[in-house]
Amino acid sequence: MNEIARSIARASDQDVCAQRHGATSAWSIGQQLEHLLLTDRVILAWLHAVAKGMMASDGPGGPTWRGHVVIGTGFIPRGKGRAPDVTKPDGMEFPAIQSGFAEVQDEAEALADHLPILAADSCTRRHPALGYFTPPQWLRFAQVHHRHHRKIIRDILKATH
Numbered sequence: 001m002n003e004i005a006r007s008i009a010r011a012s013d014q015d016v017c018a019q020r021h022g023a024t025s026a027w028s029i030g031q032q033l034e035h036l037l038l039t040d041r042v043i044l045a046w047l048h049a050v051a052k053g054m055m056a057s058d059g060p061g062g063p064t065w066r067g068h069v070v071i072g073t074g075f076i077p078r079g080k081g082r083a084p085d086v087t088k089p090d091g092m093e094f095p096a097i098q099s100g101f102a103e104v105q106d107e108a109e110a111l112a113d114h115l116p117i118l119a120a121d122s123c124t125r126r127h128p129a130l131g132y133f134t135p136p137q138w139l140r141f142a143q144v145h146h147r148h149h150r151k152i153i154r155d156i157l158k159a160t161h
Contacts, residue, residue, distance in 0.1 A: 051114035067130030
């Protein structure tokens with residue numbers, strides 16, 4: 001999850017977090033980071049539960065065709081998806097975002113020993129727009145999702161400097 005370190009490095013203080021550029025995104029840099037943090041927490045909690053054998057599949061099936069495209073190409077088109085309520089930013093202050101990413105990094109590192117179990121597990125969890133993902137697909141999605149928001153943050157910074 002080096003993506004986390006890259007994302008948090010994009011905004012090192014409150015002034016940077018407050019920056020926004022409406023033509024790039026409705027969310028500020030801080031809101032982009034908060035969304036990533038909330039999403040990571042949801043994904044990692046589920047992956048830890050799967051690794052401990054505490055989860056059953058949400059349902060049958062796999063990714064939708066859009067899900068296959070996102071996972072396969074590593075590209076999420078801008079402005080097409082809507083964040084689930086549980087991952088919408090709610091005004092978290094930068095120090096809380098920063099410490100939250102440190103906690104998520106620790107959780108991700110703790111998951112490393114379970115990667116062989118997760119790689120072989122066919123348990124699925126539904127993504128609200130992209131269908132049902134297995135643990136490896138969720139890990140790939142997290143990587144793609146971080147890259148997507150890093151690019152948005154980069155573009156906000158370019159537009160505001």
